[in-house]
Amino acid sequence: MKGPDAAREDAKQASQGRLRHFLRTLTGRLLLSALLWSGAALVIGGMLLSYAFRSYVLSDVDEKLELQIDTMVGISEISPEGVLRFNQPLLDQRFAAPYSGWYWQISEQDEPPFRSRSLWDYELKPDLTVRTFSLRHAEVEGPDGQTLRVAERDIILPEADRIFRYQVATDTAEVREAIQRFNWLLLSALGLIMLTVSLALVLQVAYGLRPLRNLRRKLVDVRGGKASRIEGDWPEDLKPLAQEINALIDQNEKLVSRARTHVGNLAHALKTPLSVIKNEVDEDPADKAKAIAVQVRSIGEHIDHHLKRARIAGGGSGQGLPVKERTEKIARAIERLNQGKSLKVDLDIDPGLKFDGEKEDFDEVVGNIVDNAGKWATGRVSVTAKMLPADHRRPYMQFRVEDDGPGVDEAEMDALFERGQRLDEHVPGTGLGLAIVRDIVELYGGSASLERATLGGLAVVLKLPAK
Known part of the structure; x- marks a missing residue:
């Protein structure tokens, strides 16, 4: 008796054998190729949609950050003491709450930075050795373990011949959550679409190949003797095939009939001379005549054998x-x-x-x-x-x-x-x-x-x- 492991291995091998057999069928090949192409198209489409949504969300955030930098530059001025300040407060109160997720900072070489109250005791660390007079975006580590999306630009104010690095940052947690929710929704939708497409493909292949299965059944009936020809209303693509098979059946019947007739005629034509020879040698007591008689009987047995073989139908008998x-x-x-x-x-x-x-x-x-x-x-x-x-x-x-x-x-x-x-x-x-x-x-x-x-x-x- 086989143990559980051997039984599981046998079941596994049997399942793999059935799968290999299915993949060698026309149905398996059509389904596999269609599912692979559909799956690849949905995966690529999903990746493009996810990338497009992420780009749109980040672009919206970047626009808000850029607008905030423009606002900060617009209200910036240099005091008589040479200190940078705002001539009016920023209206967004999120810059006043500690670690609120929205921050700004203005940095100058070898000077303490001018920063929002929301940064509290934290300070952004810009690389002031590299100048960037065009807007640049980056992601950096922020306070309280936050990941910040930063927009920065170097500005030279009219009142002073000095370069200031303006930075505005926001926590990307909400953006990441939005992207994650969209990806889950997209994955669910694509999974449902894939399931629907798979069912549609199965039905399509089953419906499309049904005439071929019917043709196979008709051929089995012909081989089994239940029918003499392939009859039925076939799709235009299969009509020539059905006609050629019927023509082949007719030609085969004619060839078999002709071969049986020729074998029968040849055998009967040989029987008469063999009977004459047999009668002659039976009356001759010589040893040579006895040897000839043995060979004559052997020839007769072979003729009987091939006559019987030529008569064999090899096909079905209708009801059985x-x-x-x-x-x-x-x-x-x-x-x-x-x-x-x-x-x-x-x-x-x-x-x-x-x-x-x-x-x-x-x-x-x-x-x-x-x-x-x-x-x-x-x-x-x-x-x-x-x-x-x-x-x-x-x-x-x-x-x-x-x-x-x-x-x-x-x-x-x-x-x-x-x-x-x-x-x-x-x-x-x-x-x-x-x-x-x-x-x-x-x-x-x-x-x-x-x-x-x-x-x-x-x-x-x-x-x-x-x-």
Whole structure:
């Protein structure tokens, strides 16, 4: 039993496998590319909107700071004592409250600064060694841990040939909060838009690819024998494809019919000369005639084999063939053929199981393997049939026939599928049965294999299309 870690790892690998399979589909590719482009567009758009809002807010703050500098310059004057002062007070009371978040300061080289009461015991530290007569903005550390947005400019007043550095600053906490609120709102809006776009893309892809899924179902019906052609009202883009598929189906039917006719004609044309040769050599007691007779019989067996193979339909049978009903008839016939050893054929078959193929092909396959099991069995043959897990192309069933005979070495199992191969010449047969079985099963898209039977003998395991 697997532990929890192994089970989780298996589940993880299975999930990754399903994801890889989905991304290899046309639906997965369309959805992934559309979502990636939509997501990239929304991310870039969100970044541009956030940058634009931040620039607008900071520009508004900078305009207020510049206006305040112009106001300060307008009310500045030099006293008779040579001291800078304002000829009227500033109307904004925020400059009077300590650490209010709005500050001004006027600095002069080697002189104590003239500053607002709101700075209290704090002092801005401008770099007076570098002159800036044009307005400049910067962010600096302020009092009480504040981050200040500062506007500064060097001014030469008319009354004095001296350079003063005018600075006005404001706390950026409110600006940062406004930008953060906008970004959260923008992120929520973009997330909702992305969700809406994703749902719209899923619906769009599902609706757009629905005709392709319908076309696939129609092809499955054609392959399964439920329909002979692809019918329906298709979008303009798919009409040429549907027409070409129908043309291919018609051409394939003609080629198969022509090939079967040619094989049949050739086989029947050869049978008459072979019959004549066989009659002649049978009447000749010479050793050479006996050798020729052996080869003639081999040629006849090969002709019969290829005649049967040319007849194989390999397609569906409409409503399907009831497996249990047909197998019961074959089993009873095999029991009558082996009355001498009281053969018993046990059946374990789902009553609703149906073979998706032709009755002749089913009888050929099941008849061969049950007959072969009856020849080698000591007294019992077991036949079971069950549905296999759903396949992405078509449903299949497992048909298993076992006997309680001597069995076959594993090294010799593969050889039994070769035409004419027989491991015991004392048991009647041509050696073509299992070869024909494999040919028929493979033409139906299935498989045939041999295993050691639970009854002790040989088990033939078939994978056959089901309904």
